[in-house]
Amino acid sequence: MTGAGTTPGLGFEEFVAARGPRLLRVAWLLTGDRHLAEDLLQTVLAKVWPRWRAIAADDPEAYVRRALVNTHTSWWRRRWRGEVPHGELPDAGAGTDPFAEVDLERSLASAVRGLPARQRAVVVLRYFEDLSVEETARVLGCGPGTVKSQAAKALRSLRAVLPVATLVEGGDRRG
Numbered sequence: 001m002t003g004a005g006t007t008p009g010l011g012f013e014e015f016v017a018a019r020g021p022r023l024l025r026v027a028w029l030l031t032g033d034r035h036l037a038e039d040l041l042q043t044v045l046a047k048v049w050p051r052w053r054a055i056a057a058d059d060p061e062a063y064v065r066r067a068l069v070n071t072h073t074s075w076w077r078r079r080w081r082g083e084v085p086h087g088e089l090p091d092a093g094a095g096t097d098p099f100a101e102v103d104l105e106r107s108l109a110s111a112v113r114g115l116p117a118r119q120r121a122v123v124v125l126r127y128f129e130d131l132s133v134e135e136t137a138r139v140l141g142c143g144p145g146t147v148k149s150q151a152a153k154a155l156r157s158l159r160a161v162l163p164v165a166t167l168v169e170g171g172d173r174r175g
Contacts, residue, residue, distance in 0.1 A: 027068055027072070030069065030120060069139065072117065
């Protein structure tokens, strides 16, 4: 599925018009924030533009995806992830599930954002972009075994959230 919907040799403007919305969604899934996603995509496109002729000849979408992951990882490593003060403490009702009113989609998106950068990239590329193990490995510049192990670790972490999310969606289905 690498390069699905793209044609090698496509002009830069045409590529951005055709694939920009999809690439912005990938950036959003990596960052979890619309504004950061826009900044990430803009940064990557600015890096890619001067070398567009060479990039467009092969598989430009795969190249841009890899650049998104690499740039996000670079940003993530530099960012301070300490405590963030909040104006109010969450209301902890007696005997209530603090996640009972949280939408399933937001719970899962939050869980994905909580994954380490490499695991998050694997989840986004494998399950959102629907890339094969081999295509994901090529984008990330690693081996298929690394993709499989990172996916397994990520899914294990996400499954820890699913019982709570399943309760939100309509009952305990664990048996």
